[in-house]
Amino acid sequence: MLDAILPVLAGISILAGSIFSLLAAIGILRLPDLFTRMHAASKAGTMGAGLMFLAVALISFNGSVILRAFVGFLFVLLTAPVSAHLLARAAYFAKQPMTSLTRFDDLKDAPPPND
Amino acid sequence: MSAQEFLDLSVSVSLGVLALAFLLTVVRILKGPTVPDRVLGLDMLVSIGIGFIVVIAIKTGYYLYLDVAISLGLVGFLATVAFARFVLQIGLRAQRNGSIDPEEKRNA
């Protein structure tokens, strides 16, 4: 019973993960400036890698593999927002141009960081 | 179609989809136009690479590949952090030297 369902779930998970990665790539290509592109990369990209690890956890039938897949998922989940935040902050204070569609910018008057 | 056949099929399809995602990201890296855009592209390449390695792990059954994927994630994270510091340093230095008029560049 479980042998029949888990590979199907894992297959769906792999397909969904790769499609989210593709959508993130399309987003990076189509969106107009760095900050909007980062939305696509950080969310859809994380989702893509996370679903891959989920697929491994579903079909391996091995405790240590499942735990490692979980650790990998957690790792992606923890590092993706941190690197996105750092890059966005660095780019903002390096005066990265923002798209002309931008409606307001509350950070404009903040002093640049010292480091 | 048996469950195993479905899994094999989805592994093949997803390898193709990931390859397409890889190519699109490379297009963005080549187009730029700025350094942070390229860094973002490289970060995305790493996360697609993780996906590739994990799919290969499922395809071959060698789950040792998972460790490779986690290590790649670690290296990619550190690289992005280093690149972000680089971008910030260069940007701040350029502004101090007055070589860029920030307002003009932002409104461009």
Added chain:
Amino acid sequence: MNFAMVSLILALVWVAITGNFSAPNLLMGWLISLLAMWVVRNQMTTPILVSRMRRVIGLILLFLYELVLSAFRVARLVLTPNIRSRLKPGIVAFPVTAKSDVEITLLANLITLTPGTLSVDVSEDRSVIYVHCISVDDKQDVIRDIAEGFEAKIIEVFE
């Protein structure tokens, strides 16, 4: 929840990850966890997460739900034919009521992985998180969503 128990749990995690349930390996894992805890001895405080397991799990579930939702929203956005008409980006100043470093770090990370928002900067005095929104009509809506969603949950966990 004392440190001896933490080291034992870490040793069990080590055994599970290496996949070798022998006594020498358990001893090895225990020694390594003691070493790791010795390295971070100054940063260690009593873990409060364990005593509030239900709230922590609630936060994790809310977070996973929001992550899935945001991935789908990004997916729909990038497939829109006229992408520029759907974008109304802007940077919103979000006033934080959470105080500690852990809470602010967690909140900033959660903001990044939830629909339409990306944390860009935290002010020097830690009173404001600057959030880049991909499509925003009203600043107050964004601020209210974050304050009543994640921030409330995080404060509940750490209060």
